[in-house]
Amino acid sequence: MSFTRNNENFLKFGFDIPLRGHTGADRVLKYQKEVRTEARRRFREYYEAIRNDLSEKLLFYQELLSRFGTLEQQFLLYSIYFDTQSDNLISYLKTDVSEHLDLINEPLRRLFEHQIAPHDNSYTKGYLKQYFTETLDLSSGQWEEEDDTRNPITNELTKWLVDTISHEPPNEQKLEEVILNYTKLWNIYFTHPYNSTKALILIYKLTEQYKKIDAQKINVDLTSCFSNINRFLSELLPAPFYSPISDLENRSALRAAELNNLQSNSLVHLNKNIEFQNRLKQDSVFFQDLSKFIWPKLMIEACTTQLPARKAYLSEIEKRRNLGKPPNFSEINQFTTEIGHNNVQQSLDHKVLENIISDNYLFFV
Structure with a gap:
């Protein structure tokens, strides 16, 4: 055969x-x-x-x-x-x-040419140990200390990720490389059985670190980055678990919940992951070309989107006003019609709406 x-x-x-x-x-x-x-x-x-x-x-x-x-x-x-x-x-x-x-x-290359020392009789583990020790600048003992209750690698990894996405210019190739290697690490150490506790710790620490960044200073669209990584992984011959870092659609989190018979820590991890991914999707607006948005859509998003993503829409509105390109009567009319819909009313920020009316009061008269 x-x-x-x-x-x-x-x-x-x-x-x-x-x-x-x-x-x-x-x-x-x-x-x-x-x-x-x-x-x-x-x-x-x-x-x-x-x-x-x-x-x-x-x-x-x-x-x-x-x-x-x-x-x-x-x-x-x-x-x-x-x-x-x-x-x-x-x-x-x-x-x-x-x-x-x-x-x-x-x-x-270092792995496939065995240019590294094995760890636990494994060249793959040896490669991962050397790679993350160098990349995260780990001390000599931190690699050995990582377990269910101690998280030196997890702590350094989440800090490195946040520093990388807010660095100018960002090294997106290195970012993807690190996430791919961490995915391999995750599959070796934390999926047999799937360690939902470790997954929860990782995603919690990453979320808390991420929240500290001003969204306007993030230089990498993580939603797009993670989508590209997961697409690449899904096309490979094996079917590895996605690491909690890049599990955008919670596929691996859901697989873990099923394997663990929906244990409470699996469900908490899943919910925390959803929270993190929703934040990433909100912040991805800073990487969109908002100049292509028609005025009604732009104003609706400004009135209904939560901070910090709302800043992107307000910034585009300000830019157009400064260029002398305000909305016309027809666009204002379409906007006022759409904000009357129930689904818009439920998430409408009336203070932002008042500011938009104030800035364009002639058109609302």
């Missing part, structure tokens, strides 16, 4: 022939547009049949690295990395990886 033999027709007619004559960036683009979707569907289908068979997975990855390596580098590296048998896979696939992939600028 092998992936190649099971997919001979596809590899000939769906891969080799369409890509024949294409090289370099042109070949990559052709693959992404016309071949990748079906190729990945077949990868996943085959993987599901062999996911618990190490020898079959080794053969499978050797085949993919040989044929698809230059076209699917990130996908293959991180699929191997997030596999529950990553240590065995990396040890046996070192030669294949170095032969078919370019690791020069890859963050995972």
